[in-house]
Amino acid sequence: MQKYSVFSLIKNAFSDHQNWEVAWKDPTPKKEYDVIIIGGGGHGLATAYYLAKEHNITNVAIIEKGWIGGGNVGRNTTIIRSNYMHDDNALFSEFGMDLWRKMSQDLNYNVMFSPRGIINLAHSDAQMNAYSRRGNSMRLNGIDAVLLNREEVQKRIPMADFSDNVRFPIFGGLMQPSAGTARHDAVAWGYARQADSMGVDIIQNCEVTGFDVTNGKIVGVRTSRGDIKAKKVGLCVAGSTNILAEMLNMTLPIETHLLQACVSEPVKPLLDHVVTFGAGHFYCSQSDKGEMVMGGDLDGYNSYSQRGNLPTLQHVLTEGIAMFPFLSKLKMLRTWGGIMDMSMDGSPIIDKTHIDGLYLNCGWCYGGFKATPASGWTFAHTIAQDRVHELNAGYSLNRFNTGDLIDEKGLGTKTWIS
Amino acid sequence: MLYIFCPHCGSRSQNEFAYGGDATVKRPELNKEISDQEWDNFVYLRKSPRGKHLELWHHISGCRQWIKVERDTSTHEIFKTYKANELIE
Numbered sequence: 215m216q217k218y219s220v221f222s223l224i225k226n227a228f229s230d231h232q233n234w235e236v237a238w239k240d241p242t243p244k245k246e247y248d249v250i251i252i253g254g255g256g257h258g259l260a261t262a263y264y265l266a267k268e269h270n271i272t273n274v275a276i277i278e279k280g281w282i283g284g285g286n287v288g289r290n291t292t293i294i295r296s297n298y299m300h301d302d303n304a305l306f307s308e309f310g311m312d313l314w315r316k317m318s319q320d321l322n323y324n325v326m327f328s329p330r331g332i333i334n335l336a337h338s339d340a341q342m343n344a345y346s347r348r349g350n351s352m353r354l355n356g357i358d359a360v361l362l363n364r365e366e367v368q369k370r371i372p373m374a375d376f377s378d379n380v381r382f383p384i385f386g387g388l389m390q391p392s393a394g395t396a397r398h399d400a401v402a403w404g405y406a407r408q409a410d411s412m413g414v415d416i417i418q419n420c421e422v423t424g425f426d427v428t429n430g431k432i433v434g435v436r437t438s439r440g441d442i443k444a445k446k447v448g449l450c451v452a453g454s455t456n457i458l459a460e461m462l463n464m465t466l467p468i469e470t471h472l473l474q475a476c477v478s479e480p481v482k483p484l485l486d487h488v489v490t491f492g493a494g495h496f497y498c499s500q501s502d503k504g505e506m507v508m509g510g511d512l513d514g515y516n517s518y519s520q521r522g523n524l525p526t527l528q529h530v531l532t533e534g535i536a537m538f539p540f541l542s543k544l545k546m547l548r549t550w551g552g553i554m555d556m557s558m559d560g561s562p563i564i565d566k567t568h569i570d571g572l573y574l575n576c577g578w579c580y581g582g583f584k585a586t587p588a589s590g591w592t593f594a595h596t597i598a599q600d601r602v603h604e605l606n607a608g609y610s611l612n613r614f615n616t617g618d619l620i621d622e623k624g625l626g627t628k629t630w631i632s
Numbered sequence: 633m634l635y636i637f638c639p640h641c642g643s644r645s646q647n648e649f650a651y652g653g654d655a656t657v658k659r660p661e662l663n664k665e666i667s668d669q670e671w672d673n674f675v676y677l678r679k680s681p682r683g684k685h686l687e688l689w690h691h692i693s694g695c696r697q698w699i700k701v702e703r704d705t706s707t708h709e710i711f712k713t714y715k716a717n718e719l720i721e
Contacts, residue, residue, distance in 0.1 A: 456680040467676040469653075470705070515651040518682040518706040523633055525647050558676045614676040615668060627675055628653070 215411035218322050237403060238282070238410035243417050246443035247275045249597060250435055252422050252458065253450035254278030256287035256398075256583065257575055259405035260590020261448060261597070262414045268591070269598035272413035275444075277437060279421035279454075283402040286452050289552035290583040291475050291497065291509045293488050295332050295393035296357050299348045302608030302620050303561060304355040309605055310588030311357075311392060317587060323404030326502065329394035332488040333362065333370065335537070337382040341492055345388035352390070360389045371489055375539050382493040382536060395488065395499055401586055424461055431570040448573045448597050453518065453553030455576040462569065466576070467558040467614045471630050472513040473580050474522035474530070476549040478541070480504030489537070496533040498541075505547060508534055512554065512580070512630050522551040554580050559613075560629045561620035564593050564606040573597050574611060579629060637713045640695045652688030654678055655700045682706050686720070 216222060216235045226234055249265060251258045254276045265271045294314055296307030317325050336342045342361075349359035363386045368376050374384060410416055417439070424436035425447070434443040449458055453470045485500040496510040510530030513522050527549060535542045557563060557577030562585065564575050575593045578585060592606040602610070608620055625631065634646035660666045660674055685705045690698050700714040714720055 456678075457682050460679070460681070465673070465677040465679055467678070469678050469680045470682075515703075516654075516680055516685055516687065516705045517708065519708060523646070523708075525633060525645075615672045630651070 215407070237407040238416050241415045241417065243275060243277075243420065243437070243439055243442050244415065247415070248273040248444070249446045249448065250274070250442060250444040251276045251448045251450055252435070253285075253452070253454075254282050254406070254416060254418065255285045255450065255452060256402055256405070256586035257452075257578075257589045257593065258448075258450035259402060259409055259416075260586050261450060261575070261593045262409040262590075263405045263412075264591045264594035265598060266409060266412035266414055268594060271598055274409075274413075275415040275417055275442065276409070277420050277422060277435065277442075278416070278418045279438075281418050282406050282416065283399050286552045286554075286582060287402045287586070288399055289475065289550055290398055291499070291507050292395040292398045292583060293332065293393070293497065293499065294327070294396055294584040295390055295488075296584075297332065297334070297348070297352060297359065297388065297390040297393065298622060299351040300620050300622050301355065303622055304352060304357060306588055306592070306605050306609075307584065308355065308357050309591075310585055313587035313591065314396065317396075317401070317404070321404035321408050323400060323407060324397075325400045325404055326397035327394065328396065328502075329392050330487050330499075331389055331391040332393035332490070333367065333387045333389045334490045335367065335374075335387045335492040336385045337493045338385060342385050345386075349388050358390060358392050360391060362387045362389055370487060371485065373484060373540055374489070374537055380536070382491075387492070389487075393488065398583060405590070422458060422461075425572075427462070427569055427572075430568075432572045444571075446571045446573065446597055448575060448593060450575045450593070452555050452576065452578060452582060455555045462572070464567070466563075466611075468577055469516055469556050469630065470518055471515070471554050471556045472517035472519060472522055472551050473509065473554050474513065474527055474549055474551045475507070475509040476527065476531075477501065477505040477507050477547050478544040479547050481506070481544065491533050491537045493536075494533040496530055496537060498534060498538065506541065506544060508541075509580075510534075512556070513551075514630055518553055520551050520553055522549070554578070556629045558627045558629065559619040559621045560623045560625055562589070562609050563611050564589065564596060564609045565602060565611040566596065566600070567611065577609075634708060634710065636689060636701060636710060638691050638694060638697070638699055639713055639715045639718075640697050640699075641691065644691070644694055648691060648693040650690040650692045652690050652698065654680075655686045655688045680705075684711070688716075
C-alpha cells in the first residue's frame with residue numbers, strides 16, 4: 215500500500231495527481247471466508263480492521279448493500295465524547311477516546327480529529343446538581359470533566375442567549391475538554407483503506423438476502439451476488455438490524471427510528487466547541503468549512519425511510535434559536551436523515567447470539583459515530599475469541615431479560631420519546 | 633408532514649398527535665403465572681418491520697383518544713386508521 219505523506223503528495227503533484235493508487239479494491243466475492251461482516255459502515259469497517267490488526271484474521275469479507283460511507287457513518291454530526299455516568303458506558307467510551315487520539319497516525323489517514331471540547335448547558339439548579347454528579351462520576355473513571363458556572367460559559371460561548379427574561383436561562387454547564395469532532399467520511403475511508411491493504415475484501419452493492427444455519431451453527435450467507443460460506447458472521451447494520459433479525463427468526467429489543475440533521479450556510483469561525491441545549495434535545499458545532507452542524511430529536515415513529523419530516527426539524531431548530539439566537543439569520547444549506555437502531559435502554563448491544571458463530575453489534579441509538587473505534591475493537595475481540603471482552607461485557611443481549619439495564623438517560627423502554 | 637385520519641375528528645396534521653408505538657404487542661393476562669421470558673417479550677422485544685406496521689397514536693392535541701394507524705415504515709404511507717377498540721382482521 216502506498217503510504218500517504220507530504221512526500222507522496224509532492225511526488226504525485228508532478229503527475230497532476232493522476233497516479234494515486236485506489237484506496238480499496240473492488241473484489242468479486244470468494245466462495246468462503248473465515249469471517250463475514252455484514253454492513254460496511256464505520257463499525258463494520260473498524261471491526262474488519264481490528265480483526266486483521268489485533269487478531270491476524272485476514273480472510274474476511276465486508277458485505278455492504280450500498281457503498282462505503284453512504285450510511286450513518288456519512289450522515290452523523292461527527293461528535294466524539296465520553297461524558298457518561300455509568301461505568302459500562304464511561305470505560306468503553308474512554309477506551310475509544312484513546313483510539314481516536316491515535317487514529318490518524320494508526321490509519322495513515324488524516325481523520326481531522328479535533329478535541330475542541332463539548333459543553334452541555336444547564337438551565338436550572340437541579341440540572342447543575344445532576345451535572346455535578348455526572349462530572350464526578352466521569353472523573354472517578356479517569357475522564358476529564360469541568361463544571362462551568364454562568365460566567366465561565368459566557369466566556370467560552372458569548373453568542374449564546376445570556377439576556378434577561380429568557381425562557382431557559384443558562385445557569386452553567388458541564389464541559390468535557392477532550393471531547394470533539396472528526397471528519398466522518400475520512401474515518402470510513404481510512405478504515406476501509408487499511409482493512410483492504412491487510413487482505414479484507416470490501417464487497418459493495420451486495421445485499422444479504424438470507425442466512426444458512428445448520429444445527430444451530432451459522433454456515434453461510436445468501437446475497438444478491440451469490441451464496442458465500444463463512445465460519446463466523448458479524449452483524450453491524452445499525453438501522454437495518456431488525457430486517458436481518460427477521461431472516462434469522464430473532465426478535466430484538468430494538469426499534470428503528472429516523473433522525474434528521476442539518477447544516478447552515480458557511481460563516482466565519484465563531485463557535486469553538488460542541489454545545490448541547492439542556493432544556494431540550496439540540497446540539498451544534500461548527501465544521502471546518504464554517505457550516506453550523508445541527509441535530510436533535512428523532513422524528514418519533516418507526517421508520518426506515520432515511521428522510522425526515524419538517525415538523526421535527528422546525529421543533530429542533532426552535533430550540534437551537536432559543537440557545538443561539540443568531541441561528542435565525544442563517545440560511546439552511548442541507549438537511550438529511552438516517553435510520554437509528556434504538557435499543558430499549560439507550561445503550562448498545564455487542565454480544566454473541568444463540569446461533570453459534572453469529573455475533574451481534576447494534577443498538578447504538580444516535581451515538582454510534584463516537585463509538586466507531588471502540589465498537590470495532592471489542593466486536594473484533596468478541597468474534598475472534600468467541601467471548602466478550604470486559605469492555606463490552608455489560609452490552610449483553612440478555613440484559614433485558616436479567617434486568618441489568620444500562621439506562622444512562624433514564625428513558626426506560628421508550629428511548630424514542632424525548 | 634403526515635396527515636393522519638382520526639376516526640373521531642377527521643384528517644389532521646401529525647403535529648396534533650403523539651406516537652405510542654407498536655399496537656400489536658399484548659400485555660400478558662392479569663393474575664396468571666407467566667415466565668420472565670414472556671415479560672421480556674412484552675416489555676422489550678419488538679419486530680419493528682420495514683413495511684406495514686400497526687401502531688398506536690394519541691390524538692393528544694385534539695380529541696385525546698388513542699387510535700390505531702396502519703402505516704408503511706419505509707414510505708410513511710398511511711393505509712387505514714382504526715378506533716382503539718376496533719377489532720382488526
